[in-house]
Amino acid sequence: MWRRMIAMHAAARPIGSDPAKGAGWKARTEGTNLNSTENKGTSETAADESATEQTAADKSGDGLLETGDSEGHTHEDGHEHEHSHEHEHSHEDGHEHSHEQGPSLNPLLTREVAVEAPADEVSKAYRTVIKRYQKLARIPGFRAGKVPETLVRTKFAREIREEVLQTLVSERFRKAITEQKLRPISEPQLLDLQLTEGEPLRFKAAFEVLPEFDVTGYDTVRVEKPQTDLTDDEYETELGYIVDSQATVETVEEERALAEGDWAEVQFRGEIKPLAQTVGEEGVTSDTPMEAPIAGDDVLIEIGGKHTLTAFNDALRGAKAGQELKFEVEYPADFGDRKLAGQTVGYDVTVKAIKKKTFPERDAELAKQLGNSESWEEFEKQLREQLGRRKREGLEMGARNRMLNEIFARHSFPVPESLVQQRVDARLERGLRALAQQGMKAEEMRKLDFARLRAAQRGEAENEVRASLVVDRIAEMEGVTVSDEELNHEVLLLSMQTREPYETLRERLAKDGGMERVREEMRREKTGKVLYEKLAG
Numbered sequence: 001m002w003r004r005m006i007a008m009h010a011a012a013r014p015i016g017s018d019p020a021k022g023a024g025w026k027a028r029t030e031g032t033n034l035n036s037t038e039n040k041g042t043s044e045t046a047a048d049e050s051a052t053e054q055t056a057a058d059k060s061g062d063g064l065l066e067t068g069d070s071e072g073h074t075h076e077d078g079h080e081h082e083h084s085h086e087h088e089h090s091h092e093d094g095h096e097h098s099h100e101q102g103p104s105l106n107p108l109l110t111r112e113v114a115v116e117a118p119a120d121e122v123s124k125a126y127r128t129v130i131k132r133y134q135k136l137a138r139i140p141g142f143r144a145g146k147v148p149e150t151l152v153r154t155k156f157a158r159e160i161r162e163e164v165l166q167t168l169v170s171e172r173f174r175k176a177i178t179e180q181k182l183r184p185i186s187e188p189q190l191l192d193l194q195l196t197e198g199e200p201l202r203f204k205a206a207f208e209v210l211p212e213f214d215v216t217g218y219d220t221v222r223v224e225k226p227q228t229d230l231t232d233d234e235y236e237t238e239l240g241y242i243v244d245s246q247a248t249v250e251t252v253e254e255e256r257a258l259a260e261g262d263w264a265e266v267q268f269r270g271e272i273k274p275l276a277q278t279v280g281e282e283g284v285t286s287d288t289p290m291e292a293p294i295a296g297d298d299v300l301i302e303i304g305g306k307h308t309l310t311a312f313n314d315a316l317r318g319a320k321a322g323q324e325l326k327f328e329v330e331y332p333a334d335f336g337d338r339k340l341a342g343q344t345v346g347y348d349v350t351v352k353a354i355k356k357k358t359f360p361e362r363d364a365e366l367a368k369q370l371g372n373s374e375s376w377e378e379f380e381k382q383l384r385e386q387l388g389r390r391k392r393e394g395l396e397m398g399a400r401n402r403m404l405n406e407i408f409a410r411h412s413f414p415v416p417e418s419l420v421q422q423r424v425d426a427r428l429e430r431g432l433r434a435l436a437q438q439g440m441k442a443e444e445m446r447k448l449d450f451a452r453l454r455a456a457q458r459g460e461a462e463n464e465v466r467a468s469l470v471v472d473r474i475a476e477m478e479g480v481t482v483s484d485e486e487l488n489h490e491v492l493l494l495s496m497q498t499r500e501p502y503e504t505l506r507e508r509l510a511k512d513g514g515m516e517r518v519r520e521e522m523r524r525e526k527t528g529k530v531l532y533e534k535l536a537g
Helices: 003-011 119-136 149-155 157-179 232-244 310-316 364-371 376-409 417-437 450-478 484-498 502-512 514-535
Strands: 086-090 096-100 110-117 189-194 201-208 248-251 263-272 277-280 283-286 294-302 324-330 344-358
Touching (some): 119 149, 119 157, 232 376, 294 344, 376 450, 376 514, 502 514
Antiparallel strands (some): 096 189, 110 201, 263 344
8 A cells, every 4th residue: 555655755765866756646445128219310209209309318428528417326537637746855964854745635534643663663674674685786896695785775775765664654554543443545645754764763644534424214214116017008019119120111102192001201391380479560570599490301100100199190191102291280298309399390291102011920930030039929928028127127226216315315424535536537437438439539538628527527426425335334234245156246247248258357356456346336236225125115
């Protein structure tokens, strides 16, 4: 934990050199939807009363480019905006001091310990390190083990100081926090370090600790269990989408009018009528801003279809290919496309062709194509089970989130700044990865305002840290644990998802502390499920 920090202090003391500049160092811790709508443009949703507006929340780089909080209750990008400075003084009496200002800490959770090691221990540590250097040093003109002590002290001053610090600082710090029963969760920052051979070692260390808070009463929260049974209508709707995806569309060559079951291929242009108008000397004027026209080409509309608006059915039924139509449509207030909901739209429509859809037979051959099933009955059984499971998991997850949010709302306490910054880093990394997948180049990313982006992520990052601390405390009280077998299974799933060999992934996670992070997240997820089973009624 101390190696990078100590190396910096040691590097600041080469004999005869100018004081070196400090460097910032990061704080760290141990640590197919049943209700979905097809992605449709306005050209399709205009005639479909079941359409809903497609959201783009998961396409915006995790809210990376937003200036406000980007998402509700739930990472390292390489762009650190930390500032540190070190003031060093060499005094005539031989004392050496260094003062380091590291990443900011939450003052409400910052603890500071003053540490001292006796002069004889300092001298002993110097002697031990110097003797080892004398024995191992290879310097031209001197036999191995015969290098003069004065030369070793001069040539290896920085390295000797670093090893002495590594030996004394970490040992004395651990002893101090053990005696005071403190548990740091951020990397300690050294303050007022004084190290001179033959004199006591003195320094102060500042760090953050976890907040004290009480979760008593969490088990009084109640949440209603949703009805998760898959209805026949839901099943038939999903099955219809699947079979429809296998249909073939052919143009009707005979000259006739559109009838029930036909598909009209149309080109249209629609203008949204203003909600309020004023009659004046210049005629009728709109009191509301004009909306941009909506238009579509080669759009298919089913005559008499389950989701086709009545106005479109009435206007198109009986029309022929090449015919031009004018009509208005009043959209219901709850229409899926918010742009059209509650609006009246005047349409100019040209019927380009009459189409017929031919659907495949629901037999064993189609079952094999769709799900590698041996029979249509087997395919339907598997599909119903899959859709039922998906609906149940989605609704239960929503109920769990509502339950947890109610628990979180009961707790307000300060959180460690080091953990908040870690979450900000994680959110930025996710966002940058998403932007890269969308095609953003590295040079474009470098132009982003990372100070603004970090500030925009802070609110949600703080909420996430607080939520995690609450869940961790409840997990302790409920005795929730994650076994090695469960952890290994999760890593196996990650390996399959990322296509990284299992052993390679496991070794990498073990090296960088990722295994424990995976275990922590699994424990939190498991705690949410345990609470749901306990509190849902």
